[in-house]
Amino acid sequence: xxxPASAPARNVPxxxxxxxxxxxxxxFFTGTIAFTLAVTLFSLGIATVIIYIGIFILLGALFTATxxxxxxxxxxxxxxxxLPPTYYRRSTADSTMRRMLDPLRDGQxxxxxxxxxxxxxxxxLAFSVTISWIAAALGGITQWIWERYLPESNVSLxxxxxxxxxxxxxxxxxxxxxxxxxxxxxxxxxxxxxxALAVGLLTxxxxxxxxxxxxxxxxxxxxxxxxxxxxRKIERDIHDGPQQRMVRMNMDLExxxxxxxxxxxATKELLDSALEQSRGALAELRALSRGIAPPVLVDRGLVPAxxxxxxxxxxxxxxxxxxxxxxxxxxxxxxxxYFAGVESLTNAAKHSRATGCxxxxxxxxxxxxxxxxxxxxxxxxxxxxxxxxxxxxxxxxVDGTLTVDSPENAGxxxxxxxxxxxxx
Amino acid sequence: MRxxxxxxxxxxxxxxxxxxxxxxxxxxxxVANKDELLDAVEEFSPDVVLTDVxxxxxxxxxxxxxxxxxxxxxxxxxxxxxxxxVELTYATDLLASASAPGxxxxxxxxxxxxxxxxxxMDALERIxxxxxxxxxxxVSAAFSKPRTDPMxxxxxxxxxxxxxxxxxRTNAAIAATLFxxxxxxxxxxxxxxxxxxxxxxxxxxxxVLVVLAWMKV
Numbered sequence: 001x002x003x004p005a006s007a008p009a010r011n012v013p014x015x016x017x018x019x020x021x022x023x024x025x026x027x028f029f030t031g032t033i034a035f036t037l038a039v040t041l042f043s044l045g046i047a048t049v050i051i052y053i054g055i056f057i058l059l060g061a062l063f064t065a066t067x068x069x070x071x072x073x074x075x076x077x078x079x080x081x082x083l084p085p086t087y088y089r090r091s092t093a094d095s096t097m098r099r100m101l102d103p104l105r106d107g108q109x110x111x112x113x114x115x116x117x118x119x120x121x122x123x124x125l126a127f128s129v130t131i132s133w134i135a136a137a138l139g140g141i142t143q144w145i146w147e148r149y150l151p152e153s154n155v156s157l158x159x160x161x162x163x164x165x166x167x168x169x170x171x172x173x174x175x176x177x178x179x180x181x182x183x184x185x186x187x188x189x190x191x192x193x194x195x196a197l198a199v200g201l202l203t204x205x206x207x208x209x210x211x212x213x214x215x216x217x218x219x220x221x222x223x224x225x226x227x228x229x230x231x232r233k234i235e236r237d238i239h240d241g242p243q244q245r246m247v248r249m250n251m252d253l254e255x256x257x258x259x260x261x262x263x264x265x266a267t268k269e270l271l272d273s274a275l276e277q278s279r280g281a282l283a284e285l286r287a288l289s290r291g292i293a294p295p296v297l298v299d300r301g302l303v304p305a306x307x308x309x310x311x312x313x314x315x316x317x318x319x320x321x322x323x324x325x326x327x328x329x330x331x332x333x334x335x336x337x338y339f340a341g342v343e344s345l346t347n348a349a350k351h352s353r354a355t356g357c358x359x360x361x362x363x364x365x366x367x368x369x370x371x372x373x374x375x376x377x378x379x380x381x382x383x384x385x386x387x388x389x390x391x392x393x394x395x396x397x398v399d400g401t402l403t404v405d406s407p408e409n410a411g412x413x414x415x416x417x418x419x420x421x422x423x424x
Numbered sequence: 425m426r427x428x429x430x431x432x433x434x435x436x437x438x439x440x441x442x443x444x445x446x447x448x449x450x451x452x453x454x455v456a457n458k459d460e461l462l463d464a465v466e467e468f469s470p471d472v473v474l475t476d477v478x479x480x481x482x483x484x485x486x487x488x489x490x491x492x493x494x495x496x497x498x499x500x501x502x503x504x505x506x507x508x509x510v511e512l513t514y515a516t517d518l519l520a521s522a523s524a525p526g527x528x529x530x531x532x533x534x535x536x537x538x539x540x541x542x543x544x545m546d547a548l549e550r551i552x553x554x555x556x557x558x559x560x561x562x563v564s565a566a567f568s569k570p571r572t573d574p575m576x577x578x579x580x581x582x583x584x585x586x587x588x589x590x591x592x593r594t595n596a597a598i599a600a601t602l603f604x605x606x607x608x609x610x611x612x613x614x615x616x617x618x619x620x621x622x623x624x625x626x627x628x629x630x631x632v633l634v635v636l637a638w639m640k641v
């Protein structure tokens with residue numbers, strides 16, 4: 001476990017005591033205000049719901065309670081260390097009215113209201129006990145100073161117990177010291193009691209985590225989708241910009257060559273070399289585009305794109321796709337599946353020494369299944385630095401899974417499964 | 425030769441116009457999208473249409489779809505599709521409409537090829553004559569496809585001949601490329617026809633058919 005940033009400093013007992021005391025003593029004042037407002041507004045709101053205005057008063061009660069809950073969390077954290085996280089529902093309603101009323105449907109806000117009421121007696125207890133304890137400690141220790149100013153008729157507990165007056169002072173001091181030494185644990189106990197109530201009513205860790213998980217899932221999906229779109233855009237920009245210019249440059253260089261004096265071999269050599277460079281650059285750009293977002297995938301979908309890629313494979317590849325696999329899927333899914341297929345084929349061509357390869361594509365139980373089988377030497381694995389490891393990471397982005405079954409000398413089967421989700 | 429050009433990139437459109445005029449062709453119209461192309465074909469009825477694959481508005485395969493529409497309406501007009509990419513699906517889609525007797529020629533070339541005047545004019549002339557011209561890269565990609573049909577029974581030499589036929593070469597050019605006699609080329613070709621189960625008929629038409637069969641259209 002890491003140390004929470006705002007943990008009270010354990011190595012300074014004085015500081016801890018100070019914070020506990022401040023927490024216990026201030027609790028009474030904030031608690032009283034919170035309690036009064038919560039009870040008043042809630043009662044008023046409930047009573048006037050019938051004429052609608054009550055709904056807004058209730059909203060006011062909730063917001064007030066949430067405000068005090070925030071203050072309570074802050075001081076509890078300051079005095080006793082980090083609290084579990086709290087989550088309030090974020091309204092996603094379209095209409096302003098719905099958005100305004102949504103806090104009424106948030107359980108946590110109602111728990112804040114309950115806390116304002118329920119914590120009141122606990123806070124009163126914490127305040128009273130702390131005050132009494134401090135008074136007893138200080139009073140006992142200092143009694144020998146102020147005792148002489150007390151009226152004579154005063155009968156103390158010790159007189160009733162028939163204790164010799166000579167010992168009174170010492171007993172008082174002893175009692176005072178006892179109170180003084182027990183003040184830190186008592187004060188700590190009361191602070192922890194209040195903290196427990198705050199943790200119970202003012203935090204909702206599971207809800208917060210679920211919410212966080214939802215939020216991350218959503219943001220990840222949108223990031224993945226945005227990435228897929230960006231890649232397409234980059235591909236289009238390469239196509240429309242540099243690629244066209246290179247082609248035009250080729251044309252112009254060829255035209256220049258045609259107009260050249262046949263005797264001028266030096267210039268012809270230069271032009272030839274320039275042509276060679278621009279052709280090379282064009283070929284590289286084309287390969288780059290294919291690596292980013294192959295146009296055939298964008299235009300035609302997964303099966304034609306994989307077929308085109310299979311056609312470029314140095315080992316013979318047979319592509320078999322069932323009818324549903326010929327459909328179109330979400331951009332990110334198509335891209336992930338395409339690159340999985342291409343990477344698997346590349347892997348087979350590079351390492352398997354296979355004589356042939358089959359690529360199977362199917363849709364079953366809401367998953368897109370892609371399988372690449374070769375009859376090579378096997379021994380493929382998902383180890384670090386292999387193309388397959390990178391592939392597994394890439395698939396994780398769309399919740400896809402990758403399994404490699406590759407016994408030595410018995411061929412390799414790479415299976416990829418991608419959930420199609422609702423937008424598949 | 426009367427030609428209509430469709431290419432959305434201004435740079436290339438200008439370059440193409442200049443190149444074809446230099447080659448002695450008559451450029452009737454140079455347009456930038458599918459609709460303009462269809463209008464221009466309607467208006468000028470060219471011998472050959474030269475079109476890019478990706479054009480506005482969708483930048484996907486408008487050029488191919490325009491080519492198919494033109495083929496459906498005016499089957500005699502030759503079509504040469506230019507692409508930045510070797511994609512078999514594009515080539516086979518295009519060829520699917522090529523096999524009717526009397527239909528105009530078809531071609532699918534990478535944009536790299538259009539820089540060379542003589543290659544370009546040569547391709548256009550063969551298309552005008554009703555031939556099929558495929559980019560060597562498309563051909564080699566198609567050849568790397570595993571086959572489970574009569575094609576698999578072709579000899580190495582027959583495959584070489586077929587590849588050159590697919591690129592739209594004449595018998596004489598094939599003979600020169602492979603250092604064979606004209607007779608040997610003819611023998612190879614008729615052997616290919618036999619293995620593919622094509623009855624003797626109009627020679628040009630059979631040449632197209634055999635290429636199509638091999639492209640698995």
